Amino acid sequence: MENIITEISNCKAGRIMVVDDEPDVISPLCEMLTDEGYETAGFCKGSEAIETLTKQEFDLLITDLIMPDMDGIDVLRAGLEIDPNLVGIIMTGHATVQTAIEAMKAGAIDYILKPFKMENLLPVLSRAMQIRSLRAENLQLRETLAIHELGKAIAFSSDLNSIMNMVADAALLQCKADEVSIMLPTADGKNLYIAAASGSERAENIGIHIPIEQGIAGWVARNHEPVVLQGEVNDPRMAPIKPRSEIHTAVSMPMMSSGKIVGVLNVNITKNYRHFTMGQLKALGILVSIVSPILEKTQLYIQLIKSVEDTVRAMAMIVEKRDMYTAGHQERVANLAVNIANDMKLSEKQVNGLRLAGIIHDIGKLNVPSEILTKPTALNRIELELVKMHAEAGYNILETIDFPYPVAQIVYQHHERMNGSGYPRALKGNEILIESRILAVADVVEAISSHRPYRPAQGIDKALKEISDNKCILYDPTVAEACLRLFNEKGFKL
């Protein structure tokens, strides 16, 4: 089979498939139709015609009614199964009302009596082509609407993985394809890696890297052009890294935003010999044009969040440098808090905010003299009051930073307790942010189970007993239960 590198274009000639068991009917009819500007293909057997329909696209099917291997009604039904937009016309020498009803029921738009004259057939064909283009437009409209709906859904998500999974599923559905993958460029632009996959047995490929200088997707990424391939790839410019003979038809589309490549969408058909229709390629083009800028923004947002996290971690290290006994405490608290929040199905945004707040929740301890922080004996009342000031001091430091989450407030409230016995403002119940209620539980569990300057580690069992005993009194019951579930049922370890 040949390779075809295709520009997606609008123009396509009307293609007519003629099926009749008498070659004497096929040849003159095909010749006459060719003279009228149609592209034609004639078949004596219905089964051969159907086989061809799985590999090639036709606009119209004109089929004889009575044939020895498959009758015209069966050919039409099978044809419509393969291409629901195929427009069928039945030819018959023995028309009855019953024949007409049967033909229409099978999905034919008309039937013509043999022998017929060309001047009688042409108006039928012209009406059939109008129906074909209306069906194609309808389909395209439906596809475009579905893609716009998808675009709206994606616009509200900042989760790169769920965006890409939605896009991969949509491409699979639109193209009735067997495999879809989305590849993203690595930060240095030297490789592409599979970031999402949909369809049969492709999930195990997620994470695989390929050099951008190689393969079909690499060519697409470098040249910013789509490629439609049919059959084995023999083009030296884009030799596949791993040739796969089971791919019959494939399209690779560049995902571009602001003139830059942000990804490559690959769609493969492996289970039959069908080609992509022009409508499907256009729909993919629309999908890619809607999604690419969103993908770029999401990638930038993720980079931004990562750099905020890196900054926050650097700040956390400053706190822990002064208080070596609690080194790693904030990171472990953040990790437990995130796991509790995920168990409670908090939103992605809340979880991200909680992670940041957890990593840095004791930053206010910068205001506490380090002799107090590292004092090996119990603190006196004044020292305790000084330590308690760290919640408000943390708030004062963090409120000056414009986080996309309420990090400063979460830190401010992480020592508040459900019954109002906490500090610094003695908030109660729902007055306390849910993120702070989670952080409080995570903080207590980590603190009790770890070593402190004034006492040895007391172990996780003692920590969980504290949470269980004071559930509803000091700690939010839903948070406490999620925490206990993590350790007791889900095998979580600090």
Ligand SMILES: [Fe+2]
């Ligand atoms: Fe604290």
